[in-house]
Amino acid sequence: MHYPSRIVKKIALGLFLGISLISLSLWVYAGNKTPNPWTADEIRLIESLHIENLPKAPANPSNSVSKNLLAEKLGHRLFFDPQFSKNGQISCATCHQPNNFFTDKQTKGSGIGSSSHNTRSIVGSAYSPWLYSDGRKDSLWSQALSPLEDPNEHGSNRMQIARLLNNDENYRRVYQSLFGPLPDISDLQRFPKNAAPIPGELGLAWRAMSVQDQKLINEVFVNIGKAIGAYERLLIPGPSRFDAYVNALKKNDLKSQSILLNDSEIRGLRIFINKGNCINCHNGPLFTNDEFHNTGVISSPRDLPDKGRIDGIRKAKKDIFNCMGIYSDDQRKECDELEYARIDQPELLGAIRTPSLRNIESTGPYMHSGQIKTLTAVIEHYNQAPLSMIGHNESEPLRMSRFERRDLVAFLKTLEAPLSTNFLWLEPPSENQ
């Protein structure tokens, strides 16, 4: 009687030791993946921001030349060419300056007049399903058509643009090899000098044209947009100091980690992924979820509060140049984004598309109308989380100390990096290209 119970005890002891060993090794294993300051959960969050998670820029099914080298070159030329403007002086690069990560350091874009908004960067925009702060455009090619005809930006019109192409031998040759013959628009009765479906004289001239002729011009206009879109797809952010830190973190290389980010920056990163909730919206390798949020940014003194997404999605749905329209190359019209977009929901009122935070130090002033001038002031804004002028502010006051705010700003400054795009694309094309 005595004996068996000892066996049982031995077995139990064996079991106990075995289980201890397993759990200990599991613990050590989990512990190993967690070099000092971070927990396993934090590491997962930090790694989710790593630039290496960025896939190759997707081709756009609504743009059949979106991965075509000739189109990229044509787009490159168009992007830097000031001919396509009312005064011959404004190109896309006037506001989207390569040296400033395709922004312009101004409160609002400035072309023929003043843009309605702060100039957003174009870097990485090929990844976003929506463009502009209210997402009123659903592709790069369709977006590119707006500034060309905006009276405050290029102030040009699609008729003038078609003429310029026709008259420039180089453009004509490249265009035709990409898209087929340009229409003959020499008949001034059918094709006036200037026309576009916008209010005013240009609109009158446009409406006087036949529907077929309008369509001919629209096709040229759209193809211009598609070439520009192909070029813009090449603008990709490069690995920053933060990304080097993540590399070191992945390799468990403590020495490099401490060289790459200092204590203040690490504390800032901790706030970014924890207490600050920044990672809720500024997530993924581009530090944006490309969704629409109301963060209670007060409008500039003379502006009405921006209605944001609630208007943006209505415009995108009605746009004849959207993914479902006749100018889209997506034969199957599988336009999930438009198809499943939310409309008319109160949450969308005053909701602005989350911007990327890569190269944020170099791309101020900040927010949709350049309302906030410095990063310190941006963090101040999040700390207070003021009531929205319109709709409802999603974020809540953070109650960060002065030191925490400073750390957070220090972290944001670790996201600077030259683009990973070949420098030839970042300069105006040379004449013989």
Next chain:
Amino acid sequence: MEFSKIVKLQITIIFLFIAELTYSQGQSLASSSCDYAISFISELDPIEINRMHSWVINVKTKAGIPVEGATIRLEGGMPEHDHGLPTNPRMTAELGSGNYRIEGIRFHMGGTWEIKTTITIKENRDICTIPLEL
């Protein structure tokens, strides 16, 4: 502490550990208090944020019989953040054997989500909630 108690504690710790692992994979099945037993398969597994994808939702009675002819509506949001899904998903097909395809799903934040699945059969409507951790 008594010897057997230590063993029990060990085992509990291990179970907690395993539970923790499955939890963090973000694949949550079945549902809570409603008249049906529902489960889903995601086209993306594990589910990633910021990517549009579709689900197949399976609806059975509590007795395990597949529910046919239902209309499914998917809504949801993050209880902690007081906002909904960023998209407006729709049922696009009934696939048979209680399976329904829902397209246009995207999550735009990590954290705790609650997916409200409204199941309508004729006049009958029931809401089953699927908790989800991303």
